[in-house]
Amino acid sequence: MNQPTTPVENSNTKTVEDMRSLFKKNDQVADQTRIKLNERKIFGINLMGSPGSGKTTLLEGLIDQYQGQLSELGVLEGDLATERDADRIRNKGVSAQQISTGSVCHLSAAMVSESMEQLPLDDIKVLFVENVGNLVCPSKFALGTHKNIVAVSIPEGDDKPVKYPVMIRMADVVIFTKVDLLPHFDFDLERSTREIKEINPNALILQTDIKTKHGFAELWKEILGWAQKNDAELL
Amino acid sequence: MHEFSVVSALMSLVSEDAIKHNADKVSRITVSIGVMSGIEPSLFMEAYQSCKKGTVAEEATLDIIHQEVEISCSCGYCGEIVGVSFLCPQCQAVDIDVIAGEDMILQQLELDVPESN
Numbered sequence: 001m002n003q004p005t006t007p008v009e010n011s012n013t014k015t016v017e018d019m020r021s022l023f024k025k026n027d028q029v030a031d032q033t034r035i036k037l038n039e040r041k042i043f044g045i046n047l048m049g050s051p052g053s054g055k056t057t058l059l060e061g062l063i064d065q066y067q068g069q070l071s072e073l074g075v076l077e078g079d080l081a082t083e084r085d086a087d088r089i090r091n092k093g094v095s096a097q098q099i100s101t102g103s104v105c106h107l108s109a110a111m112v113s114e115s116m117e118q119l120p121l122d123d124i125k126v127l128f129v130e131n132v133g134n135l136v137c138p139s140k141f142a143l144g145t146h147k148n149i150v151a152v153s154i155p156e157g158d159d160k161p162v163k164y165p166v167m168i169r170m171a172d173v174v175i176f177t178k179v180d181l182l183p184h185f186d187f188d189l190e191r192s193t194r195e196i197k198e199i200n201p202n203a204l205i206l207q208t209d210i211k212t213k214h215g216f217a218e219l220w221k222e223i224l225g226w227a228q229k230n231d232a233e234l235l
Numbered sequence: 236m237h238e239f240s241v242v243s244a245l246m247s248l249v250s251e252d253a254i255k256h257n258a259d260k261v262s263r264i265t266v267s268i269g270v271m272s273g274i275e276p277s278l279f280m281e282a283y284q285s286c287k288k289g290t291v292a293e294e295a296t297l298d299i300i301h302q303e304v305e306i307s308c309s310c311g312y313c314g315e316i317v318g319v320s321f322l323c324p325q326c327q328a329v330d331i332d333v334i335a336g337e338d339m340i341l342q343q344l345e346l347d348v349p350e351s352n
């Protein structure tokens with residue numbers, strides 16, 4: 001499509017249509033990672049949520065209950081700084097690799113693709129990637145994992161899903177974490193659930209509490225179901 | 236601020252296009268930002284201003300088109316949704332196709348191409 005516009009000296013203005021997505025380059029790396037995971041029969045999960053929403057605690061809870069039972073776990077821990085979350089996971093005897101992003105507020109497919117090679121992938125069946133704590137930035141950066149889980153904790157307030165709809169849209173599962181704290185907060189679980197369903201009618205909504213392990217069995221059943229379905233589809 | 240990551244993706248697409256078309260300068264860039272793309276237009280513009288220096292797009296104007304969410308439904312509806320309710324406003328179906336508004340797209344470039352000899 002050539003447009004007759006003001007010609008600069010010895011040059012023409014040329015108009016070109018591109019129409020490529022700005023997320024595409026990252027998506028392509030993510031697609032490669034998913035292929036690698038599938039070849040190794042590893043099921044990947046991208047765990048997102050605010051800082052302090054209970055993501056690492058959720059992983060610790062799953063490890064306590066289910067590591068070695070049906071499935072071996074591996075964890076990539078994304079944080080701006082420190083190895084602390086990876087240490088928490090290693091202390092439970094599970095392989096973990098820290099990804100320190102410096103000032104970058106989200107993981108990218110390239111970071112995951114590089115770091116996962118540090119894990120003993122041959123021993124891992126389910127790979128969790130805990131993203132940088134943030135309800136905004138990680139949402140549109142695919143990592144190559146198969147499913148997205150978003151944690152929303154009770155102390156954050158019941159308006160968070162509707163205030164961060166882009167993240168909620170990306171979720172396969174939204175987990176209300178720390179439900180043991182419901183008596184201490186004015187958190188309207190029914191309204192928040194309704195709002196999540198409006199934004200993302202296909203999302204599964206669960207509740208967890210680390211003290212009683214409420215909700216962990218249901219979550220684990222879901223994860224195994226996904227992994228088995230994915231394995232079956234690969235045959 | 237993840238807008239920096241997206242601006243750097245933009246810059247690499249722009250420079251690819253400039254090379255492909257033998258352009259020595261980019262004078263205008265048009266992007267569309269979906270309201271559900273997770274990109275904040277003002278932050279994107281800010282990140283763009285600081286990333287374009289020293290690139291082929293140093294003097295380019297950035298035009299941003301705000302793209303609403305648009306869906307199509309098997310009932311025949313094609314158009315915007317109400318707020319952030321991802322269901323068909325005509326028949327209430329949730330099984331809809333989102334056709335725009337969740338992505339961010341480099342739509343058009345104006346390139347200065349030197350006349351071939």
Ligand SMILES: Nc1nc2c(ncn2[C@@H]2O[C@H](COP(=O)(O)OP(=O)(O)O)[C@@H](O)[C@H]2O)c(=O)[nH]1
Nearest residue numbers: 051052053054055056057177178208209210211
């Ligand atoms: N009461 C309660 N506290 C929790 C629960 N899950 C996590 N926490 C606490 O919330 C804080 C942040 O948890 P953490 O897992 O580090 O959050 P992350 O930043 O999302 O990884 C810690 O002090 C946890 O002990 C829960 O189910 N109930």
Ligand SMILES: [Mg+2]
Nearest residue numbers: 055056085130
């Ligand atoms: Mg953590």
Ligand SMILES: [Zn+2]
Nearest residue numbers: 308310323326
């Ligand atoms: Zn309809």
